[in-house]
Amino acid sequence: MLTDNPLSALVERLLKDGHGRLFNQRSMRAGQIVYGGDEAADGDLLIVRSGRLRCFTSFEGKELTLYMLEAGDAVYLHGGAMLEVRTAADVLLASPSAFRQLVLAEPELALAVLPALDRLAQKSVRMIEDIAFHGVKHRLIRVLCDTAxxxxxxxxxGIVIDHLPNAEDFAMQIGATRQSVSTVIAELVRSGILYRFGGGSMVISDLGRLRRELADVR
Amino acid sequence: MLTDNPLSALVERLLKDGHGRLFNQRSMRAGQIVYGGDEAADGDLLIVRSGRLRCFTSFEGKELTLYMLEAGDAVYLHGGAMLEVRTAADVLLASPSAFRQLVLAEPELALAVLPALDRLAQKSVRMIEDIAFHGVKHRLIRVLCDTAxxxxxxxxxGIVIDHLPNAEDFAMQIGATRQSVSTVIAELVRSGILYRFGGGSMVISDLGRLRRELADVR
Known part of the structure; x- marks a missing residue:
């Protein structure tokens, strides 16, 4: 368990101090899906102890990744959003009344959850800005740089990215179609910035040049 | 001051109980702008006591409205986002250390701020879904129905909307260009669902039909 994160450290202490009964502790395997509205979990706060989850939303078969959650992240479960476990994860669920009890006993918990929620809110705002202000090429290059x-x-x-996410994954991540993602990747390959390496790997031959493209592409 | 909102009620009580010195109380007139990074306010929590503020972001002269804030709403001030006072507003600012002191003395404050922040986070997610999954026509019709x-x-x-926001305002609100908004409005006027009334007013002759369009338009 990561404990350099204030929320992670606090939660481990609360569990050690016998507050575990107020949390619903769950170990989840990769591939499991948590639906916001499911299992009477609607309105629960989910805190990640370990592993990696993808929070996403969908519409008529199209998926859109909102953000990744890791140890020390927290999110309220709601009807619309869904979570997919990417790496086996340990999570804690607290119902509104249990969370209330915990905070009244240990206000530090709320002080640690607030910045975690704000972090996700900031990510959403960045994503809105990205989709509203930038084209697919800009968004894809940014994601490629982040991945690198x-x-x-x-x-x-150059920089090798093993097991590069496929065009479908990138499309979900940036809110674009698979086709427009493939077009941009083909364009970057043609211009010599990217090349495929075999075994699903990809090489960014010039990360500096890729980064400079960001400034030039709206 | 609204006091049916849990955060509003709690904040008024804290002010009455002499915690006012921990807040920076500001009365702002319509048109004033608060920059996230300004005045050493970065990282402060802003709580709205009264009035109406528009939270927006901008890029190369294009503005995008993220959400409106009213009494009982709370938001963290950050570099990117800006607030424009729409209706004269009373707000409270709490620095991270002041907020910490307040929460340790009254944990209920954190329990009231958390759902307020989550409400904004939900709005951001709705907005992402809207932009990623729906076209300009769908988004504009939804905003027209909400406004009505x-x-x-x-x-x-029919339903008269006095002082209808102009195409520019709608464009900022749904993350589209002014031109595409004007095109859709012209289309709705041509099909007889909307008509202009003079004096900046607009009539929705058939709100039911406009709502049904939502289901048909991607």
Missing amino acids: DRVGRPAEE | DRVGRPAEE
């Missing part, structure tokens, strides 16, 4: 920073492996050829 | 519900005045001719 997060999981990129420096090699002789 | 909020300020529409029933008359013989």
Whole structure:
């Protein structure tokens, strides 16, 4: 468990101090889906202890990824949004009344949850700005740079991203169609910035140039 | 001051109980702008006591309205987002350390702020879904229906909306260009659902039909 995050540290302490009965503790395997409205969990606060979950929304078969949740993140479960476990995860659920009891006993819990919620709210605003102000190419390049920073492996050829998400995944992430994502990737490959490496890997031959594109592309 | 909102009621009580010194109380006139990063207010929590503020973001001269804030709403001030006072407003600002002191003395404050923040987060998610999943026509019709519900005045001719926001305002609200908004309005006028009334007013001759359009238009 990560404990450098204030919410993670606090939650582990609360569990150790015997407040565990107020939380619904769940271990979830990769692929499991949590529906906001499901299992009488509507309105519950979900706190991630470990693992990785993808929060998404969907409409007529199209999915849109809102954000990834990791240890120390917290989100209220609601009708619309869904969570998909990406990496086996331990989560805590607190009903509104249990959360109330916990906060009255330990106000620090609320002080740690507030910035976690605000972080997600900020991500949503960034996403709105991205979709409203920028085209698919800009959004995709930004995601490629973020992915390179997060999981990129420096090699002789450039930055290697193993198991690159496919066009479908990127499309869900930036709110675009799979087709327009494929078009932009093909364009970046043609211009020599990206190339495919085999085994689902991708090389960014010049991350600096890719980053500079961001400034030029609306 | 509205006091049917839990946060409004609690804040008025805190002010009465002598906690006012921990808040920075400000009365703002219509038209004033609050910049997230300004006046060392970055990271402050803003709570609305009365009036109406528009939270927006901008990029290269294009503005996008994120949400309206009214009594009982609360938002963290950050670099990107800006607030425009629409109706003279009384607001409270709490620095992170002042807010911490307040919550430790009265945990109910945090319990009232959390749902207020979550409400805005939900609005952001709705907005992302709207922009990603729906076209300009759908988004504009939804806003027209909302406006009719909020300020529409029933008359013989239909629902009259006095001082209808102009195409520019609608564009900012739904993240579209002024031109595409004008095109859709012209289309709705041609089909007889809307007509202009003079003096900046607009009549929705058949609100039921306008609502049904929502289901048909992606």
